[in-house]
Amino acid sequence: MSHSGLASFDLTGKTAVVTGGSRGLGKAMANGLARAGADLVIASRTADTLQSAAEELSRHGRRVVPVPTDVSDSSSVAALFRVAADTFDGQLDILLNAAGMNVRVPTVEYTEEMWDAIIDSNLKGTFLCCQEAGRLMIPRRSGRIINIGSLTSSAGVATIGPYGATKMGVLALAKSLAVEWGPHNITANVISPGWFETDLNRALFQKPGWLDATLERMPMGRTGDGEDLADVAVFLASDAARYVTGQNITVDGGFLAGWHGGFLDPPAS
Numbered sequence: 001m002s003h004s005g006l007a008s009f010d011l012t013g014k015t016a017v018v019t020g021g022s023r024g025l026g027k028a029m030a031n032g033l034a035r036a037g038a039d040l041v042i043a044s045r046t047a048d049t050l051q052s053a054a055e056e057l058s059r060h061g062r063r064v065v066p067v068p069t070d071v072s073d074s075s076s077v078a079a080l081f082r083v084a085a086d087t088f089d090g091q092l093d094i095l096l097n098a099a100g101m102n103v104r105v106p107t108v109e110y111t112e113e114m115w116d117a118i119i120d121s122n123l124k125g126t127f128l129c130c131q132e133a134g135r136l137m138i139p140r141r142s143g144r145i146i147n148i149g150s151l152t153s154s155a156g157v158a159t160i161g162p163y164g165a166t167k168m169g170v171l172a173l174a175k176s177l178a179v180e181w182g183p184h185n186i187t188a189n190v191i192s193p194g195w196f197e198t199d200l201n202r203a204l205f206q207k208p209g210w211l212d213a214t215l216e217r218m219p220m221g222r223t224g225d226g227e228d229l230a231d232v233a234v235f236l237a238s239d240a241a242r243y244v245t246g247q248n249i250t251v252d253g254g255f256l257a258g259w260h261g262g263f264l265d266p267p268a269s
């Protein structure tokens with residue numbers, strides 16, 4: 001055991017690959033990892049957005065290397081991990097799989113192309129990155145894998161069945177890796193964000209009445225902010241979480257915990 005107490009949350013000297021690190025929640029969690037001391041390789045498809053994210057994230061004084069990558073393409077993922085291995089001299093401590101996309105249409109309107117795009121980006125992409133990370137982590141007998149799930153890792157949400165299938169899928173992958181790679185001292189967990197406004201769901205947040213209806217049943221009275229996830233990612237990436245594996249940590253302001261049922265108001269007399 002290398003640390004105890006607050007020092008066990010310190011990521012100084014650790015290295016991480018963060019997919020989807022160019023914007024939204026992946027960038028917020030990458031920021032948390034860099035702030036805690038980790039050097040980063042960040043990956044997403046759009047090179048200029050990725051480059052500016054790398055410049056912003058490097059303000060913490062850590063090394064941040066942008067590698068344009070399509071996680072749904074195995075040769076692109078292999079190239080990403082070759083760069084990561086070179087950059088970190090073979091030492092990869094943390095993989096955070098935040099790349100993802102979604103489509104919202106009535107189930108009968110999904111096309112095969114939509115299904116393939118969602119599965120390939122969210123589920124196949126996560127699998128390919130876990131596989132490449134494992135190849136680096138297993139020989140070193142050390143590693144942290146963090147997949148990003150969703151409320152749909154636990155519950156159904158109308159019109160996003162394919163997305164939900166990927167998010168239950170990344171949880172299944174993490175549990176399987178927890179079992180298979182536990183003997184190699186590698187943990188695999190999931191962070192499942194609740195409702196966070198990003199490019200992914202901005203149209204939903206702007207839909208008239210949607211936010212009020214969501215907040216009406218949100219115990220903590222607000223939607224999430226990337227900072228709400230960053231420290232959870234640091235925890236799972238750190239020595240503090242050394243004995244936590246195969247878990248799904250839902251960060252949702254209590255949304256899935258239940259519903260007040262209208263019982264918070266005193267009954268009308």
Ligand SMILES: NC(=O)c1ccc[n+]([C@@H]2O[C@H](COP(=O)([O-])OP(=O)(O)OC[C@H]3O[C@@H](n4cnc5c(N)ncnc54)[C@H](OP(=O)(O)O)[C@@H]3O)[C@@H](O)[C@H]2O)c1
Pocket residue numbers: 019020021022023024025026043044045046047049069070071072097098099100101121125148149150151192193194195196197198199200201
């Ligand atoms: N926002 C929420 O409320 C919420 C809730 C639960 C879970 N999540 C999950 O959180 C993760 C991040 O979502 P977000 O809300 O931050 O969405 P976002 O703002 O749209 O960011 C998505 C990120 O993934 C990258 N990406 C998408 N497809 C990719 C691919 N094939 N290869 C490489 N990178 C790819 C994007 O960059 P490029 O487009 O440039 O590739 C971008 O960096 C996703 O897994 C999402 O499912 C979000």
